[in-house]
Amino acid sequence: GQQLNQSPQSMFIQEGEDVSMNCTSSSIFNTWLWYKQDPGEGPVLLIALYKAGELTSNGRLTAQFGITRKDSFLNISASIPSDVGIYFCAGQPTGANSKLTFGKGITLSVRP
Amino acid sequence: ETGVTQSPTHLIKTRGQQVTLRCSSQSGHNTVSWYQQALGQGPQFIFQYYREEENGRGNFPPRFSGLQFPNYSSELNVNALELDDSALYLCASSSSGQETQYFGPGTRLLVL
Numbered sequence: 001g002q003q004l005n006q007s008p009q010s011m012f013i014q015e016g017e018d019v020s021m022n023c024t025s026s027s028i029f030n031t032w033l034w035y036k037q038d039p040g041e042g043p044v045l046l047i048a049l050y051k052a053g054e055l056t057s058n059g060r061l062t063a064q065f066g067i068t069r070k071d072s073f074l075n076i077s078a079s080i081p082s083d084v085g086i087y088f089c090a091g092q093p094t095g096a097n098s099k100l101t102f103g104k105g106i107t108l109s110v111r112p
Numbered sequence: 113e114t115g116v117t118q119s120p121t122h123l124i125k126t127r128g129q130q131v132t133l134r135c136s137s138q139s140g141h142n143t144v145s146w147y148q149q150a151l152g153q154g155p156q157f158i159f160q161y162y163r164e165e166e167n168g169r170g171n172f173p174p175r176f177s178g179l180q181f182p183n184y185s186s187e188l189n190v191n192a193l194e195l196d197d198s199a200l201y202l203c204a205s206s207s208s209g210q211e212t213q214y215f216g217p218g219t220r221l222l223v224l
Binding site for chain 2: 003004033035040041042043044045048088090098099100101102103104105
C-alpha cells in the first residue's frame with residue numbers, strides 16, 4: 001500500500017541536540033499528524049496539523065504543514081533520553097474519519 | 113476519560129486458524145479504525161467502522177472482516193490465517209467530525 005516517505009530510517013543524536021525529521025508524499029493531504037511509538041505500544045499522537053502552512057508547537061516539539069500539502073516536518077529541540085522511539089508521520093485526505101496513511105517511521109536514538 | 117483498550121495483548125495461532133481481536137473505543141468516540149503493522153513498517157489501514165457499518169476499507173482480502181457494536185466497541189476477525197498475517201494489530205478511535213485518531217496498545221499476533 002501507499003506510504004509516505006520518511007528518511008533516514010534511523011537517527012542518532014546527542015542529548016541536548018535539536019533534530020528535524022521530514023515527511024513527503026506524492027499525494028495531497030488535508031491533515032498531517034505526527035505520532036511516537038515506543039516498543040510494545042501503540043502510536044501516541046504528538047501533534048496534529050490541519051491547515052497548509054500551519055506551524056504548531058507542543059512543548060519541545062514543533063511541526064509544520066507544508067504549503068504544497070505534500071510534506072511536513074517535525075522538530076525536537078533540546079533532546080532528552082525519553083525522546084527515544086519511533087516517529088511516524090501520517091497523512092489524512094479530506095473528510096472526517098478518513099483513513100490514515102503512514103510513513104515507515106524514523107527510529108531516534110539519544111546518546112546521554 | 114478511558115483510553116482505547118485492546119484484547120488480548122498477545123496471541124499465537126497456527127496457519128489456517130481463525131482469530132478475533134477486540135477493541136473498546138475511547139469514551140465519547142463513535143468511530144473505530146483497524147490497522148495492521150508489520151515489523152519495521154508503518155501501520156496499514158484495514159477498515160473503519162461507523163454506526164455499526166464498514167465505512168472504508170484498505171487493500172486487505174475479504175477474510176479480514178469486522179463488527180462494531182452499539183456501544184462502539186469493535187472486533188476484527190481474520191479467517192484462514194497465513195504466516196504473513198503475523199503483525200501488531202492496532203485499533204484507533206475517533207469522533208465523527210473530528211479527524212484525530214487515538215490508538216490502543218495493539219494486539220501482537222504470531223501465526224506459526
